[in-house]
Amino acid sequence: MNGAADLVTVAHGTRNLDGNQVSRALAAAASARLGVSATAAFVELSEPLFADVVARLERPAVVVPLLLSTGFHVRVDLPDAVSRASAPVTLGAPLGPDPLLARAQAARLVEAGATPGQRVVLVAAGSTDEAATSDQLGAVALLARAWRGPVELATLSGHGPRPAEVVRPGDAVSPYLLSPGFFHDRLRRESPEGAIVAEVIGAHPLVVDLVVERAQQLAPQLVC
Known part of the structure; x- marks a missing residue:
């Protein structure tokens, strides 16, 4: 049309x-x-x-x-x-945040080898804007619902804890990133050995x- x-x-x-x-x-x-x-x-x-x-x-x-x-x-x-x-x-x-993004994140986690219900850390690029933090927490809640398991938030900049403070060996990491690049590369470097890092939403x-x-x-x- x-x-x-x-x-x-x-x-x-x-x-x-x-x-x-x-x-x-x-x-x-x-x-x-x-x-x-x-x-x-x-x-x-x-x-x-x-x-x-x-x-x-x-x-x-x-x-x-x-x-x-x-x-x-x-x-x-x-x-x-x-x-x-x-x-x-x-x-x-x-x-974002949106339930469709959360479902796509859940699919990426499964593709990476994570098990539904496994503890997940959603990692966002981060911002100093309080509204962005609110949106990120909304994304965490939506992913927890789609994943049916615990989800925590970490950020690579701005407000919020860093991945090193939150991600544990055995966790699954869900990048709240649409595209590969600097932040996804950094996330892979900073995640502990034994953590499963999914691909970006893409x-x-x-x-x-x-x-x-x-x-x-x-x-x-x-x-x-």
Whole structure:
């Protein structure tokens, strides 16, 4: 079908090429599902930059941030770029926390060899924004429900305990990260021997479902 609005996804961006490819894969899969044009944009570190994309729009667009919690980019950078858009833009909320992300995390844990119910530490990139901490705790609760087992929180920066303080040998580690890159590499280095570290959430089919769902909420005419 042809919608009245295009789709733009926006991720943080990374110098890791595989990490940026996750965002592009999600945008392409959502585009195919919705039957609309889609662009994968980035806040920084990769092109096209989100500010440039919205500045040269020729049609209305809905924007689905591929960001897992509230923070400076969500509160300041994205709205600022949208304010200078060349066509009407509807900006969505961060992708997380959400039950679909939790289910995708649970699937990644099983793929890594974790046993349902095993103690899990959800590790987020972290932030000094209190709203981000609240979102991360929400993600912990959702993963505990999907995993049906205990889940603790650790962060790699900002507020919260570090993985070294929380992860024990025999634990499973669920990266609350959409893409591979600096934080996932660091998490693998800092996790104790004997801990199972799952892959990042990535372009899991459930994440595609979530991107499509968010786009449809922003523009109800985008119905498959």
